[in-house]
Amino acid sequence: MGRFLWQAEPERAAAASITRFTREVAATGREVAAYPDLHRWSVECPEEFWPLAWDFCGLVGTRGGTAVERAEDPLGWRFFPGAKLNVVETLLNHADDRAALVAVSEAGDRTVLTRAELKVEVARLAAALRAAGVGRGDHVAGFLPNAAGAVTCMLATAWVGAVWSSCSPEFGADVVVDRFGQIAPKVLFGVTGYRYGGKDYNVAPVLSEIARRIPSLAHVVTLDRAEAPDGMVAYAAFLGAGAEPGAPEPLGFSDPLYVLFSSGTTGRPKCIEHAGGGALLRQMVEHQLHADLRPGDVMFYYSTTSWMMWNWLVAGLASEAVIVLYDGNPMHPGQDRLFDLAAAEQITHFGVSAKYIDATAKAGLKPAASHDLSALRVVWSTGSPLSTAGSEHVYADWKPDVQLSSICGGTDILGAFIGGAPTLPVHAGEIPGPTLGLDAAVVDEAGQEVLDAPGELVCRQPHPSMPTRFLNDPGKARYRASYYDRFPAFWRQGDFAIRRATGGFEVLGRSDATLNPGGVRIGTAEIYRQTDAIPGIADAVVVGQSHDNDVRVVLFVVPAEGARLDDALRSEIRARIRQHASPRHVPAVILDVPEIPRTRSGKIAELAVRDAVNNQPVRDLGGLANPQSLDAFRNRPELAA
Incomplete structure (x- = not known):
């Protein structure tokens, strides 16, 4: 104890x-x-x-x-x-002049909405969603920063009985489409830029690519521009004249949100x-x-x-x-x-x-x-x-x-x-x-x-x-x-x-192979999708290594014939993953190995690699087709730092 x-x-x-x-x-x-x-x-x-x-x-x-x-x-x-029930009746209950949310940006901008103001704004947006044909069981998505607008969009989605999904604008188009493409949203709320670490990032091209690659979208609404890019609509214009929102859609306890x-x-x-x-x-x-x-x-x-x-x-x-x-x-x-x-x-x-x-x-x-x-x-x-x-x-x-x-x-x-x-x-x-x-x-x-x-x-x-x-x-x-x-x-x-x-x-x-750096769960498939597109890589495996009271992402690659893992290839790997996945997906360490361990059915043996990297007993060693390949992952001095 x-x-x-x-x-x-x-x-x-x-x-x-x-x-x-x-x-x-x-x-x-x-x-x-x-x-x-x-x-x-x-x-x-x-x-x-x-x-x-x-x-x-x-x-x-x-x-x-x-x-x-x-x-x-x-x-x-x-x-x-x-x-x-409808959850907005609880979340927006007692809509008075007490503060509901305070949104603070990195630059120090501060927005305050009272409970009454938040409910009015949510109701206006719910009316616009209904006018756009969004209703019970439909899907609405947000490509949004952690700001007041994201909360408003989520609550308005709930108001009409629709289902909400969101991700932050640091994600690349491939990662977003992999997610939102499966849910077929009718409406996407997004931004064309965000600020992080004192630097402004333009993600308008990413938002446009997402809109192009998800055919179910009837409306792409921008929250950060008075004039939206072609094919999109600005938030104020989407709200329109402001029809009556109607009452929140009554739902069952187990209906999706x-x-x-x-x-x-x-x-x-x-x-x-x-x-x-x-x-x-x-x-x-x-x-x-x-x-x-x-x-x-x-x-x-x-x-x-x-x-x-x-x-x-x-x-x-x-x-x-x-x-x-x-x-x-x-x-x-x-x-x-x-x-x-x-x-x-x-x-x-x-x-x-x-x-x-x-x-x-x-x-x-x-x-x-x-x-x-x-x-x-x-x-x-x-x-x-x-x-x-x-x-x-x-x-x-x-x-x-x-x-x-x-x-x-x-x-x-x-x-x-x-x-x-x-x-x-x-x-x-x-x-x-x-x-x-x-x-x-x-x-x-x-x-x-x-x-x-x-x-x-x-x-x-x-x-x-x-x-x-x-x-x-x-x-x-x-x-x-x-x-x-x-x-x-x-x-x-x-x-x-x-x-x-x-x-x-x-x-x-x-205890599984899902990566968890800094508390953000990352699927290894999202990284493989990018390494597979790099000609200099023949094969790869990515795992999480316990490090400094957290988990860091470690990528092992088998260089393609005639290639070698040098600084240029490492830079290419990091740049592609950062651009097409997100900065959180970028490996902290990239090392070369001669062979990737695989199961007898041909699957990458991520758990075995993770055990070896973390100096733990390898589970199900007998299930590997090439168990000797694990020797290249053990006791690497580069992983001791």
Whole structure:
């Protein structure tokens, strides 16, 4: 067990929302004296937990008579099958003159919208979408920065019952088309430029190429130009005269709201569809019960529109918090940029990646001495495991009385399997416990729960924020292969972890081949698509290497006949990946090898390479057609730096 760092004072714990919720549960006759009791009840009695969570958190809509319909097949469970709701009625509830969102650009521009102003703007855009023929079940996409316009577009999409997907404008056309081309959107909201690290980027040609390559698009709407490029329409013109929006479209609890993308190791990215009701209820539980988010609190998470944490952040509106959006480099113009933001906006809930926390520690930053963080109550961390040194740094140099909540979940559930709670202690390097309603555990290869030993992080019971489906996945075959391949009764998340006997979790990293640098999941296929187009490369394999408390992307190539991996070829590789994928896809290290390990069926053995690179025992060595090829990946001095 890591060193004890924090426990809420009795007065603070007693005032927390989770304590009030616990009292309500106890009033029903349940014995829930402490958090482990409450969690156990939440997974043993989902028919009781989820309706009470709906009412306590304030989800707007009618629940219907049944909360849970169980089934032998974990994909057959149904939640609130008779419910009717539209998430905007919760997200935009109490539309008054309190601030709803604050959007700050890297250049310092600041936009504030009240709850009333946001609802008016969303309604206007919803009317325009309806006039454009967008309705229930249609798809709308955003090629947008993390700014107020992205929130407006998402909420207007939800208003008309359509399905929203987004990505940030740093992505190249190939990556965007691989995603949006599968969902066939009717409308694309985009920008022609963005700013990052003090530099302006023109992406008008990228937006034009995306529009040309997705034939389903009826409208491409630009948010950053009064005069749109040819074939597109400016936002103001799209709004038009402003017809009446009508009421938000009533939907079922499990009707889709989002499609997010999580790449595997082959083929195009998986299109993961999420229900509006299930996602929002999950997020409200995490915000209110696990982080004590209250009306008027100020919530921030550093994210782009490509990451599920953006959706998670926007959901803070449902708890009547002010959400703070920041678009730009978090280290520009100085490493304390986000602390400047926290002080200026009096942020109460501050979310960043574990890598960011480690970076501030290495830089010797001590924001407790330089910034007014008096409002700060909760620090969230995710994206990669938070190191012991990182968690200690938060308490020593940020603020000694914050609730540090390292969380682990993902795009797959739009929430967290494990996280913190105001009534749980924080130990260095550990995540305090499983989240309510999710039966998270660590199991061995036989599916048996283990304590104080590494194993697979699983969830042993269905819950409302599981994906409704993958698009283009007949019979849910790809869905089952992604989560239920190893344990047919348990959801396998793809993380290695240890559960301590005290109840806390240590996450050791990804157990599959998906790359996860800086908390952004990247499919290796997106990189192969670019290396395959380079004549100087005959073959390649890309893996993630644990490095500096994060994951870095390492690319191994077999040079084509007559070619060699020199500085010129490395520059060509990096330039092509940066241009056609994104800067996040660019490998940190590029090395040559004589041969790529493959399975007997001809597939690239990424997991075997990753194990070798990370000096771990290679799993399923017998399944390789050329196991001797792994020798070239082990103990490379270039990877020790």
